[in-house]
Amino acid sequence: MNVLMPQLGETVAEGTITKWYKAVGDSVAAGELLFDIETDKTAMEVPSMAAGVLREIRAQSGQTVAVGAVVAVLAQSGAASAAETAPRAPEKTPAPAATAEVSPARPPPTGTAGQQSPSAASPPVSPGTGRAIDPYHGLRTPEKNFGKAMLPNGARITPLARRLAAQTGIDLATLHGSGPRGRIVAADVRQARPAGGAVNASAPLASPEASFDQIKSLYTGTPYRELPVDGLRKTIARRLSEAKQQIPHFYLSSDLDVEALLRLRKEINETGANRVSVNDMLVKAYALALREVPEANVVWAGDRLLQLAHADIGVAVAIPGGLITPIVRQADTQSLSNLASELAGLIARARERKLQPSEYTGGSASVSNLGMYGVRSFQAIVNPPQATILAVGAAERRPVEAPDGTLRATTMLSVSLSVDHRAVDGATAGKLLAALRTLVEHPLRILL
Amino acid sequence: MAELTYREAVARGIAQEMARDENVVFLGEDVAKAGGVFKATVGLLEQFGPKRVLDTPISEQAILGAAMGAAMTGLRPIAEIMFADFIAVCYDYIANEFPKTRYMTNGQITMPLVVRCGNGGGARFGAQHSQSVENWCMQFPGLKVVAPSSPVDVVGLLAAAVRDPNPVVFLEHKSLYATKGEVPEGEIVDQLGIAKILRPGRDATILALGMMVSRALQAAQTLQSEHGIDCEVIDVRSLVPLDTQCILGSVARTGRVFTVEENPRQLGWGAELVSIIADESFYDLDGPLVRITTPNIPLPAADALEDLAIPSVSRIVDTIRRALSA
Numbered sequence: 001m002n003v004l005m006p007q008l009g010e011t012v013a014e015g016t017i018t019k020w021y022k023a024v025g026d027s028v029a030a031g032e033l034l035f036d037i038e039t040d041k042t043a044m045e046v047p048s049m050a051a052g053v054l055r056e057i058r059a060q061s062g063q064t065v066a067v068g069a070v071v072a073v074l075a076q077s078g079a080a081s082a083a084e085t086a087p088r089a090p091e092k093t094p095a096p097a098a099t100a101e102v103s104p105a106r107p108p109p110t111g112t113a114g115q116q117s118p119s120a121a122s123p124p125v126s127p128g129t130g131r132a133i134d135p136y137h138g139l140r141t142p143e144k145n146f147g148k149a150m151l152p153n154g155a156r157i158t159p160l161a162r163r164l165a166a167q168t169g170i171d172l173a174t175l176h177g178s179g180p181r182g183r184i185v186a187a188d189v190r191q192a193r194p195a196g197g198a199v200n201a202s203a204p205l206a207s208p209e210a211s212f213d214q215i216k217s218l219y220t221g222t223p224y225r226e227l228p229v230d231g232l233r234k235t236i237a238r239r240l241s242e243a244k245q246q247i248p249h250f251y252l253s254s255d256l257d258v259e260a261l262l263r264l265r266k267e268i269n270e271t272g273a274n275r276v277s278v279n280d281m282l283v284k285a286y287a288l289a290l291r292e293v294p295e296a297n298v299v300w301a302g303d304r305l306l307q308l309a310h311a312d313i314g315v316a317v318a319i320p321g322g323l324i325t326p327i328v329r330q331a332d333t334q335s336l337s338n339l340a341s342e343l344a345g346l347i348a349r350a351r352e353r354k355l356q357p358s359e360y361t362g363g364s365a366s367v368s369n370l371g372m373y374g375v376r377s378f379q380a381i382v383n384p385p386q387a388t389i390l391a392v393g394a395a396e397r398r399p400v401e402a403p404d405g406t407l408r409a410t411t412m413l414s415v416s417l418s419v420d421h422r423a424v425d426g427a428t429a430g431k432l433l434a435a436l437r438t439l440v441e442h443p444l445r446i447l448l
Numbered sequence: 449m450a451e452l453t454y455r456e457a458v459a460r461g462i463a464q465e466m467a468r469d470e471n472v473v474f475l476g477e478d479v480a481k482a483g484g485v486f487k488a489t490v491g492l493l494e495q496f497g498p499k500r501v502l503d504t505p506i507s508e509q510a511i512l513g514a515a516m517g518a519a520m521t522g523l524r525p526i527a528e529i530m531f532a533d534f535i536a537v538c539y540d541y542i543a544n545e546f547p548k549t550r551y552m553t554n555g556q557i558t559m560p561l562v563v564r565c566g567n568g569g570g571a572r573f574g575a576q577h578s579q580s581v582e583n584w585c586m587q588f589p590g591l592k593v594v595a596p597s598s599p600v601d602v603v604g605l606l607a608a609a610v611r612d613p614n615p616v617v618f619l620e621h622k623s624l625y626a627t628k629g630e631v632p633e634g635e636i637v638d639q640l641g642i643a644k645i646l647r648p649g650r651d652a653t654i655l656a657l658g659m660m661v662s663r664a665l666q667a668a669q670t671l672q673s674e675h676g677i678d679c680e681v682i683d684v685r686s687l688v689p690l691d692t693q694c695i696l697g698s699v700a701r702t703g704r705v706f707t708v709e710e711n712p713r714q715l716g717w718g719a720e721l722v723s724i725i726a727d728e729s730f731y732d733l734d735g736p737l738v739r740i741t742t743p744n745i746p747l748p749a750a751d752a753l754e755d756l757a758i759p760s761v762s763r764i765v766d767t768i769r770r771a772l773s774a
Contacts, residue, residue, distance in 0.1 A: 133692050133693075133696075133728065134689075134692075135690050135692050135724045135728075136589065136688070136690070146731055158703075158733060158734045158735055159730050159731045159732070159733045159734075160703045160731060160732055160733055160734040161734065162731065163731040163732075179734075179735070180735070180771075180773070183735075185734050185735070186703055186734045
C-alpha cells in the first residue's frame with residue numbers, strides 16, 4: 001500500500017515532511033503516527049491508515065513533495081482481508097463436486113494466484129466455480145469477445161456456444177442449430193466435438209476460402225507485390241460475396257435507341273446553364289420507370305417486402321481503391337437539372353470519400369455505367385437490400401432495320417437489368433425494362 | 449430436533465439474541481402485550497420485561513427514529529414495521545438516515561439495528577398490505593436486505609442481522625408464518641450474503657426468494673418428473689450482500705437462469721441480478737435470462753386475482769418449459 005502526501009486544504013499543493021516517527025522495517029498499527037508535515041498554512045501529524053510494516057520511505061524528513069505523491073510504502077500484514085479468507089458457511093447444501101462434472105468444457109485454471117495481482121489473474125471468463133465479487137461496487141464485463149452472435153447465413157449462436165466453439169476450434173458454420181428458432185446452443189457445439197483434433201485439422205479446409213499461405217504457394221517463383229486490403233476493400237469483398245451467393249439473380253437485357261435522347265440532351269445543354277449527362281437522363285428515366293412499375297420498386301426484407309413510395313436510385317461511382325454507390329433521393333420527382341447537380345455533388349464527395357452513411361444506404365435500385373470504357377454490355381451484382389441494378393453500356397452507332405424494311409444507322413445503347421428474384425419476378429422486371437425503353441426512346445417524357 | 453413454525457422461529461431468534469446480549473431491545477406496534485399481530489413475538493414481553501420489549505404508538509417514524517437513537521447510543525434495537533408496505537411511511541430513515549450515518553460520521557457512529565417487516569402477498573390483504581418491497585430497500589448503499597424462507601433461516605439470519613454493525617432490513621414473509629420446519633436446538637447463527645442451493649440441477653438455475661422458494665422447488669420437481677428438465681434451485685436469502693460466488697457458479701454449470709419474483713416486474717430484485725449475470729457471466733449463458741414475476745400491477749385483494757398475479761407453480765413450470773424448448 002502506498003502512503004500518500006495528504007491534501008491539507010483546498011489550495012495547498014505541496015507539503016514538507018518534518019519528521020518520521022517510524023523507520024524502514026518498523027511495524028505500524030493503524031492510527032499510529034507515521035510522520036509530521038508542514039505547509040505554508042498548517043502543520044499536522046499524519047497517522048497510518050492501515051497496519052503493516054514500513055517497507056520504504058521515499059520522501060525523507062525535510063523534503064517537500066506534491067499532494068498525492070507517494071511518500072512511503074507500507075506492506076500490509078495479512079493482506080487478504082477477512083472477507084476473502086473467511087470460510088464458507090458449513091451448512092451449504094450443494095454437492096459442488098458432483099455438479100461440477102456436468103461441465104466438462106471448463107478449462108482448468110492456469111498459473112498460481114500468488115504470482116499475479118488478483119485482478120490480473122482473474123480470467124475474463126468464469127472458471128467452474130463462481131467468483132466472489134462485490135456486485136454493487138464493480139463488475140467485470142468480459143473483455144474477450146468470442147465472435148459474432150449471428151453467422152453470415154443468419155444462424156444465431158448463444159454466448160456459451162460461441163465461447164465453447166472458440167475454445168475448441170469448432171467452425172460454427174458447419175453446425176446445425178437445435179435450439180429455439182434454430183439457435184446454435186452449447187449442446188450442438190459439445191456434440192460436434194468428439195472428433196477432437198480431427199475437427200481442428202479439417203477446419204481450414206472446410207472454409208470456402210483458401211488460406212493466404214495456400215494461395216501464396218501457387219505463385220512461388222513469380223514476382224509479385226503484396227497490397228494491403230483496407231476496410232473499403234474488405235466491405236466490398238464481403239458484401240458482394242454475400243450478394244452473389246445469397247441473392248438469386250436473373251438478368252434481362254435490351255437495346256435502347258438513344259438517338260432522340262442524345263438530341264434532347266444537346267438542346268438542353270445548348271440552352272440551359274446546367275449541363276446534363278446521358279447518365280443523369282438514364283437515372284431519371286429509370287426512376288420514372290420504377291414509379292410506373294411500383295411492384296418492382298421494392299426491397300427484400302427477410303420475411304416481407306418493403307414497397308418504397310419514391311424511387312431512390314443508387315449510382316455506382318468508381319473511387320480510388322474501390323467503388324461506392326451514393327443514392328439520389330426521390331429521383332422520380334426531382335427535375336432533371338436538380339438531379340444532375342445533386343448527382344455531380346454526390347460523385348465529387350464520393351471521390352473524396354466524404355459521404356455520410358446516410359448518403360449511400362437505402363434505395364431500391366442502382367445504375368452502373370461502364371459505357372465510357374467502351375463496354376457494350378455487362379451484368380452487375382445487385383446491391384442489397386436493393387432489388388435491381390441497371391448496367392449501362394456504351395452508346396454506339398449500329399445499323400438497324402427501319403419499319404419500312406430499309407437499313408438505317410442509329411445510336412443504340414445496351415442495358416442489362418440484374419434482378420433479385422426473391423423480390424421481383426421476370427414478368428415484372430420485363431415490364432420495368434419496357435417502361436424504361438419507352439421513356440428513353442420518347443425522352444420528352446423524362447422532362448414531364 | 450424440534451419442528452417450529454416460521455412465526456415461532458421469529459420469537460425464538462429474537463429471544464436468542466436478547467438473552468445473549470442485554471443491549472438488544474425490541475420495539476414495535478402491538479409487539480409486546482399482544483405478541484404481534486401475526487403472533488410472531490409471543491412471550492418476549494414476559495421473558496424480557498417491559499424495559500426491553502416495548503409497545504409503541506402507531507407511528508412508523510417514531511419507531512424507526514427511536515431505534516436509530518438507540519443504535520447511536522449503544523443499544524442493538526430490533527424494530528418491527530408491521531406490514532413491509534409501511535416502510536414508505538418512514539422511508540427517510542431507510543433511505544437517508546440508517547445507511548448513511550456510519551459513512552457521514554467517518555465510522556464514529558455505527559447503526560447496528562434490524563428492521564423486521566411482514567412482507568409479501570398471498571393473504572388477501574390488498575394492494576397496500578401485500579407488497580414485496582425488497583427492491584425498495586436494496587438500492588441504498590449501506591443498507592443490507594435479507595429475506596428468509598424457512599424457520600431455521602429466520603433464526604440464523606436474524607441472529608446474523610442483530611450482530612451486524614450495519615442496518616439490516618429483515619423481510620419475513622407473511623404467508624410463511626404458519627409454515628413449519630426443523631430447527632436444531634441451541635444457538636443458531638447464520639451469515640449474511642450466503643445463498644443456499646436447495647436442489648442441485650444441471651439444465652437451468654432458478655433464483656427465488658421468500659415465498660417463491662417453495663414454489664420454485666415444487667416447480668423443479670414437476671419439471672424433472674414430467675418434462676425431464678433438471679433445475680437447480682437457489683434460495684438467494686440475502687440480496688445485500690449478494691452471494692455472487694454461489695449464483696455465478698451455478699450459472700456457469702447450467703447456462704440458463706430464471707428468477708422467480710413476487711414483486712411487480714418493474715425494477716424487481718431479479719432485474720438487478722440478471723443485470724449482474726449478464727455482465728459477469730455473458731459467455732456462460734446458453735439462452736436469454738428470464739424473469740418470472742408478478743405483472744406490473746397493484747396486488748388485487750380478491751383471492752382468485754391475487755393467485756393469478758403472483759407467480760404460481762404452474763406458471764413457473766410453463767415458463768421454464770417453454771423457454772427451454774420453444
